[in-house]
Amino acid sequence: MSVVHVKNLKKNYQKHEVIKGIDFELMDKKCIALLGANGAGKTTTLQMLSGLMKPTNGEILFSGSREGDDFRHLIGYLPQHPVFYDWMTGREFLEYAGKLSGLSKKDSKKRTQELLELVGIEEAKNRRIGKYSGGMKQRLGIAQAIIHRPKLVILDEPVSALDPFGRREVLELMGRLKKETAILFSTHILNDAEEVCDEILFLHNGRLVESGTMEQLRDKHQQAKIDLEFKEDAARYADLFTALVKVQSHAIKRNKISFFVEDIELAKIGFLKVIAERNLPLVKFEISRTSLEEVFMKVVEK
Amino acid sequence: MKQWMTLLNKELLEMTRNFKWIWVPIVFILIAVMEPITAYYMPQIIDSLGDLPDGAVIELPVPSAEEVLVASLSQYNTLGLLVIILSSMGIIAGERKSGVAGLILVKPVSYTAFVTAKWAGAMLLLWISYFIGYFVSWYYVGILFDTIPFIDFIQSFFIYGLWLSFVLTITVFFNSFLKSPGAVGFLSFAAVIVLIVISGTFSKWFEWSPAQLLSYASTFIMSGPISSDVWAAIILSVSGIIMLLGGSIAIFRRKELA
The missing domain is CATH 3.40.50.300 (P-loop containing nucleotide triphosphate hydrolases)
Structure with missing residues (x-):
């Protein structure tokens, strides 16, 4: 009512x-x-x-x-x-x-x-x-x-x-x-x-x-997201991953990169493979979804 | 009516908690009593101040009892008005400024009840304080000078009280649309002074002005000839109070409280 x-x-x-x-x-x-x-x-x-x-x-x-x-x-x-x-x-x-x-x-x-x-x-x-x-x-x-x-x-x-x-x-x-x-x-x-x-x-x-x-x-707004954190500056690794699967966008913050992907399963396997093959200095691997805060920022920016 | 009593009770309780029930009557007593006492002891006061050449003889005409009581009322016309305005200049404006009025008026409270209950609370304080003060003055005049008939005292009490109520209502009126108690006090005082000065200067044309009630009250004490204009002034004051109060409610209702 x-x-x-x-x-x-x-x-x-x-x-x-x-x-x-x-x-x-x-x-x-x-x-x-x-x-x-x-x-x-x-x-x-x-x-x-x-x-x-x-x-x-x-x-x-x-x-x-x-x-x-x-x-x-x-x-x-x-x-x-x-x-x-x-x-x-x-x-x-x-x-x-x-x-x-x-x-x-x-x-x-x-x-x-x-x-x-x-x-x-x-x-x-x-x-x-x-x-x-x-x-x-x-x-x-x-x-x-x-x-x-x-x-x-x-x-x-x-x-x-x-x-x-x-x-x-x-x-x-x-x-x-x-x-x-x-x-x-x-x-x-x-x-x-x-x-x-x-x-x-x-x-x-x-x-x-x-x-x-x-x-x-x-x-409507939330996307699957993979966060990677490295021991050193992350910018140089970004291209390795974006070439791999369909990545909609990514954001780099010093040692961290966030990738917004469409198919989380495919991305997960691909990402982990690259990391293992190249033995990248990874500190943290996290699969998450965009938080409400990120939704808010996105909506407001429109 | 139930809501109105709730609002009035809150006003009365507030005046108890912030000691208005103590200081306002005391000030009203002091203002009124000063007159008979200083008039009575004037020769001694001048004597004790000294500095007079030896052998100087001062002869002061002893004022009559009526003159002294009228002088008490005249004191109310300055200091008394100031006390009335100071003690009521924040009754609504203060609550709006602090924001508590917003909290109360989102409740289903009638605006008419809100304004009239505040006015009624202030009126009660005024009339009780004024009665005590003026009565004490009358009593002292009786002891130190001469007894003035009680009926004359009561008549002048009611007639002059009407003017005091008028002044209080002016203050409530300014409260209905100003948010700052200081501005309310200033404008109320300015309005009252203008009214007194104009009615005094052009008294011929302003026989019916509420500000003339002081002189009519005096004629009742002096047992002088009572002007027929006194009724005009009384009727005008009462209708003025009603109109000001009605105007306050109408303005307050339209005001945004946020």
Whole structure:
């Protein structure tokens, strides 16, 4: 089931076009990553979806509501740098957010307790938020975003500011959340996207340059790759291999060469033969596939 | 309504936590009480400063109780206004600047409730502080000078309070579209000064101006003849407050919060 449909979304700042018309649809109980470099327009897109910013053009249609309706009860939003009332305690803030979202006093209290445990800041609940660490604030931010069980949770760079442990926990938390709602989150770290999300939207210079599920993207862009590493400068050996089988392209980085090949089996046998016959000073032989990062670079370069 | 109470409770709690409930009433008391006390002890104060030639006799006319109470109100018209503006210049602008307003307003919060609850919180603080301060001044005038009928005190209290509320609402209005508390404070103060100066200079044509409420409040204390224009000024102030508040909501609703 579709949760939200975005059509031809545009945003201008003065005359500068930041978002140049993007379309996508988000499905229930799926996690979608919005990927892009700094300044690609990720935050702007998310802010328009959250209703904090008005699109210059295009429409955002939530299922079950009409154009122009207030859709704020359907979404939960965590900004990139969440700011709270420093004089409140974590528990007070969550109860306040719950009541503002329409929960009764009792439900709000109950839900607050649930969420404090879920995001793991139970022991700090009666401390002032001003004394919270960055990671704790991020967790509190996620908790306030989901307190009213929204249909769509929008998270702007939820893990970018966290240490490796915090990042792991938040990613796991998102994996659990996915069972209840749709999640749209932005990041510039591809590994995070790969880990939890089902679908990826690549944003570059205000345009969606590529989108699809992980499998689709892999099939479309990933190539078999053989990496060789030598003891000495690798450039002089490159021709030995390119002459051998059908090599689409290769890249040399000091002692390393990467070959992108069509038929991995054929290449493997051929390569190993050459290496053995000539007794080349090989250090490492690796068969791999292009990573998401390389896909990203390729898509962006287009 | 439930949401509005939640928002108002948050305002009241915030004012408790950042000690506004303590310092604002204290400042209002100090401003008002200074007047009767300095008026009463003026001869002694001048005496103790010394430097007068031997045999010099100073004769100060003793001000009447009414004059002293009116002087207290006049103090509010400078320092009091400053305190009102300073204590409320960040109520919305500050939250927008820090970004917390964005976090709150992506929740299904009514913009009307958000603005009016903030206004109501600030109004409560203002009226309670103002009542305590002005009451203490009235009490001291009664002890040191002469008792002024309580009914006169109450009448002047409400009439002048309307002007203070008007000033507070101007500050809320500037809060609805400016992101910097400093700019809000500056513009509110400028607007109020312009209003006072114009209504004072051209008082003939501005009998109905909210800024004239001070002089009407004074006539109630002095038991002087009460001008019929006082009603015009009261009605205009109340409708001005309503219009400013309505305008604040309309502007705030259209504002992008990101």
